[in-house]
Amino acid sequence: MQTHWQRAWVVLACVGLPLVAACGGESVNNPDPRLIAGGGAGDGAIKGALHVYVIDGMSGAPITGAAVRVGDSADTAPLTGTTDSAGLASFKDGQLKGPQTVTATAATYAASTWVGANAANLTIPLESTQSPQPATAKAEGTIQGWDTRPAPAAGHLLLAYIGYSYVEPFDAPENTIPQGTQDFFGVTLPTNLCAKAVIGGTERKACNWKLNTRTGKQIHWAVVIDLDTKNTTDRNDDTITVVDYAFLLDQNLAANENKTGEVLVPVGSAGMTSATVALQTAPTGMTAVVGLPLIKMGDSGDIALAFTPFGSSTLTQPVPALTGVLASATYDFIAHAKADANTAFPQSTIWKRGVALGSTVDFGAWLPQPTSFSTTGGTYSFAPAAEASLHTVKFLQEGTSGATVAWNVGLLDGSTSFTLPALSPSPLPTGQLNLRVEALTVPSFDAEEFEIDTLRDAATRHSAGQLTFTR
DSSP states (O other): OOOHHHHHHHHHHTTTSOTTBOGGGOBOBOOOOOOOTTSEEESSOOEEEEEEEEEETTTOOBOTTOEEEESOTTOSSOEEEEOOTTSEEEEEEEEEESOEEEEEEOTTBOEEEEEEEOOSEEEEEEOBOSOOOOOEEEEEEEETTTTTSOOOOTTEEEEEEEEEOBOSSTTSGGGOOOOOEEEETTEEEETTEEEEEEETTEEEEEOOEEEEEESEEEEEEEEEEEEEOTTSSOGGGOEEEEEEEEEEEEEEEOTTOEEEEEEEEEOTGGGEEEEEEEOOOOOTTOOEEEEEEEEEOGGGOEEEOTTSOBBTTBOEEEEEOSOGGGTTOEEEEEEEEEEETTEEEEEEEEEEEEEOTTSOEEOOOOOOOOEEEEOGGGEEEEEOOTTOSEEEEEEEEEETTEEEEEEEEEETTOOSEEEOOOOSSOSSOSSEEEEEEEEEEOTTOOTTSEEHHHHHHHOOEEEEEEEEEEO
16 A cells, blocks of 8 residues: 555655556546536546536535545545535545545535545535425415315215425435314314315314425326215225316415415316336345326426225226326336335335337336445445345434434445545534444446436335444
8 A cells, every 4th residue: 555655755756757658658538527407427537637626415405614635444544625616626646546435524514435436527515414404485275166066975985185296315404394184073184185074964074274385396296185084083994086176377376475376177087097016025034015107297306196095906097197287297106115104124126218108017027135234343334225226335323313424435346345534523423323324226327427316216126224332
């Protein structure tokens, strides 16, 4: 292992040579620094130069003052640098060749290490450890024709859930904005519901919904359902039948805006169709399986039809037809399996993109989860998921408000065992931690040329397993 001074001597010995050649005549790859939106790698293999941008993983904004370390965990003299106001740290070294371990850290962010990175331009997104507070807005209105809909049968409720289109990724904080509550004749309901019921022989109805929503371009929509309570207070025996959908397109809300007077327009029976899926038995260790359709509406976001889930006993469900106001939309379908209803890991997910309704949506085979986790002696290892293109690792600490990510690791060279570089202070807290290993199948994945946003859109399968250990 060369020391910093030995590396410096190699560089000094090359003074006077053109930039296009290193000692020994080997070419140097030193492209202009390039920020890859969303994160990624590109512009040829590492040969004498490396440009690393560090950005905020949610906003994409450059992070100034981030520390960048180039060298594996055993390297006693790694290359180090600090990002400038553009979020860039550049390195030039005659011995900087081939796959590298690159680590980026910054205050209030989880550390990130890419193992086997081999591209002259890297953009590494960091995940914030702060609880993000997204900008919000409010909307309120009604559903066209709600009052004239027939009253539900005894023991039934006619309900409409009003929602907004989601942004990607689906775990973004903009997609989990809490809603208020309202009183419906003695029953507490969310404010983003319309309701109709026969209570004591009298029809009761209300459809003056209020929605806490995100900002920006979006769609407001509703699913109308018939809820059969079976005349019991046991919610486990309730059944849901989808009756209708309603939409209001082309909304664009600013922070703190309170938009009133919205009217969602139902599609009716003419705007409904059905979809059928084929689901294979879940992988070993997973018993809860669900499938969901997503209506993709471009830069207005995605509508997750969570009230029309598919399962092993429900393979056909009603969905909106892509006609009328939805004529420009497309469908994606997602199948998700996990250990059980209350246990998230292990899990496996399948995406079917650009689905044309009319034939069975066959999800195909699940991606098995990574297994055989080990944390012995500070070396972390696992058995990979067969057919995965890429594995990533998260180190998380559970807290009162959920899990916080401390360190992200991307294994770009197919490694299934690694040791984290020693940093001071260590990004890893002491105590009980979760080691989560995720696998991703991406057709034509190239570890030397990729964009993270493109990988997300092109992924066909995902799986994850988790081990709790004490550090």
